[in-house]
Amino acid sequence: MLGIFALAGAGYAGTMLLGITDPITLNPGYQPEQPVPFSHKIHAGELKMDCRYCHVNVDKGAMATIPPTATCINCHSPLGADGVAKYSAVHASSEKLRAVHESWESQESVPWVKIHRLPDFVFFNHSAHVNRGVSCVSCHGRIDTMEKVYQDKPLSMAWCIECHSNPDASIRPVEYITKLDWEPPEGKTREEIGAELREQLGIHPKTNCAVCHR
Numbered sequence: 001m002l003g004i005f006a007l008a009g010a011g012y013a014g015t016m017l018l019g020i021t022d023p024i025t026l027n028p029g030y031q032p033e034q035p036v037p038f039s040h041k042i043h044a045g046e047l048k049m050d051c052r053y054c055h056v057n058v059d060k061g062a063m064a065t066i067p068p069t070a071t072c073i074n075c076h077s078p079l080g081a082d083g084v085a086k087y088s089a090v091h092a093s094s095e096k097l098r099a100v101h102e103s104w105e106s107q108e109s110v111p112w113v114k115i116h117r118l119p120d121f122v123f124f125n126h127s128a129h130v131n132r133g134v135s136c137v138s139c140h141g142r143i144d145t146m147e148k149v150y151q152d153k154p155l156s157m158a159w160c161i162e163c164h165s166n167p168d169a170s171i172r173p174v175e176y177i178t179k180l181d182w183e184p185p186e187g188k189t190r191e192e193i194g195a196e197l198r199e200q201l202g203i204h205p206k207t208n209c210a211v212c213h214r
């Protein structure tokens with residue numbers, strides 16, 4: 001009997017070890033090649049475009065969404081046969097924009113490679129976070145300085161629960177959620193501001209299993 005238990009125990013430990021080292025989520029640094037060399041450093045950093053111009057659903061629902069080609073075409077319209085662009089034509093004949101222009105013509109989406117991915121058994125919702133003052137930077141790092149996006153945080157269960165247990169340092173006024181370099185005003189710490197907002201708005205992230213596993 002003891003032998004069987006020992007074997008089952010080892011099997012269980014082995015499975016858990018495989019599970020928790022599952023590379024799908026626990027891989028900070030994952031930085032796949034994208035079909036277009038799109039730079040957040042240029043668009044969100046230097047041009048100061050708000051994240052919500054492209055990730056339109058991030059404060060409305062579960063998914064942030066990747067922008068459709070039409071969003072890029074607002075500024076990167078291809079030149080027509082007459083050599084004139086329909087909309088703004090920044091870098092209209094750039095080789096780097098070829099896949100965008102092809103997608104616009106064929107009406108097939110650009111095949112962006114997904115970077116952050118939770119297992120299907122985890123429930124996650126963007127709007128529940130950003131509308132409570134949790135900034136993108138807490139979970140994605142300084143995207144506005146990234147030439148090419150990579151996963152900055154582990155997205156593990158322990159990581160989620162760490163913040164849910166002690167969220168004060170990660171709560172800021174909602175108007176600054178997309179200002180990734182936000183600093184608290186002189187004389188106050190992040191924790192103090194977070195604690196005030198948490199009291200005022202009754203923010204109380206939960207840690208019971210059913211919150212994330214429904």
Ligand code: HEC
Binds near residue numbers: 054055115148
């Ligand atoms: C001009 C449009 C645009 C703006 C503005 C923009 N993004 Fe993106 N974002 C994209 C596109 C296109 C992708 C997919 C390609 C890639 O990963 O680079 C993407 C990908 C991402 C991803 C990775 C998604 C995945 O696959 O897991 C994150 C996270 C992200 N953006 C966050 C932000 C944040 C935070 C801001 C604001 C600081 C921002 N983005 C501003 C267009 C934009």
Ligand code: HEC
Binds near residue numbers: 037038
């Ligand atoms: C609000 C206008 C605007 C939107 C919308 C926009 N861009 Fe841009 N993009 C620019 C500007 C301006 C530059 C040039 C910056 C520079 O050269 O310094 C640029 C540069 C680029 C470049 C580099 C081109 C080169 O040859 O150097 C790529 C690639 C690019 N954008 C892709 C995209 C994609 C993909 C989208 C949609 C997800 C997008 N852009 C949406 C304004 C925009």
Ligand code: HEC
Binds near residue numbers: 063066134155
């Ligand atoms: C509390 C952590 C957290 C915050 C805050 C957060 N994200 Fe995410 N984001 C995630 C996780 C986790 C995923 C992967 C979701 C999945 O696989 O279901 C993700 C995925 C994404 C994606 C890929 C598309 C999608 O919806 O799955 C984009 C784009 C994105 N986030 C942009 C943003 C932007 C922009 C902000 C700020 C306005 C933001 N995120 C704030 C954790 C966060």
Ligand code: HEC
Binds near residue numbers: 128159
């Ligand atoms: C940086 C802090 C932070 C991180 C990291 C974080 N959360 Fe949250 N989460 C919050 C806050 C703050 C709330 C809002 C609680 C409230 O409204 O009372 C919240 C709310 C939620 C809710 C809604 C709960 C409800 O009451 O309905 C879910 C679900 C959730 N988080 C899941 C996750 C998952 C899954 C992860 C990891 C992938 C995660 N969170 C990571 C801070 C965080």
Ligand code: HEC
Binds near residue numbers: 026122164208210213
């Ligand atoms: C704040 C969100 C959150 C809460 C609360 C939470 N989990 Fe999780 N859980 C996650 C995430 C995210 C993952 C996926 C991590 C990964 O990809 O490795 C996960 C994974 C798991 C797994 C799979 C383990 C693995 O390594 O694959 C089990 C089992 C689990 N959770 C059980 C629980 C139990 C039991 C509770 C209550 C005590 C709980 N979870 C509470 C977010 C949460």
